[in-house]
Amino acid sequence: MKSKIKFLGMLAIAMLLFTVGCSKDDDPADNDFFVGTYNGTITFSNGSETIADDDGRVTVVKVDDSYTFDFGSSIPNINGVKFQQQGDNTYVSIGDGLTGITITANTLKMLVSNDNGTWTADCTR
16 A cells, blocks of 8 residues: 555656646746846937947836836837747737837847837847
């Protein structure tokens, strides 16, 4: 009887470990894997002024079903960005005046130009 209980206990532990190990296969979009802070070169220009920072930061925050890009260095934020998946773990921005952002878990590339100005970012984390 003890050997059957021991066997069932080991089987339960194996199943638990298998389940936990497979949870890494979740869709990254469901886990907001690109939310966080990226560091690198950032710039902003609105015609009358240009702000550049080679050691800048961009913090990505999810607000409802869209994202906000919070820049340091007195650069205005970009709000209300939506994404569409492109490939396995790459997302690109969609929407009027907000296209030009490509993001993964490790990189942020940006060239956004609209009536408010032009933002660029070449960042990693």
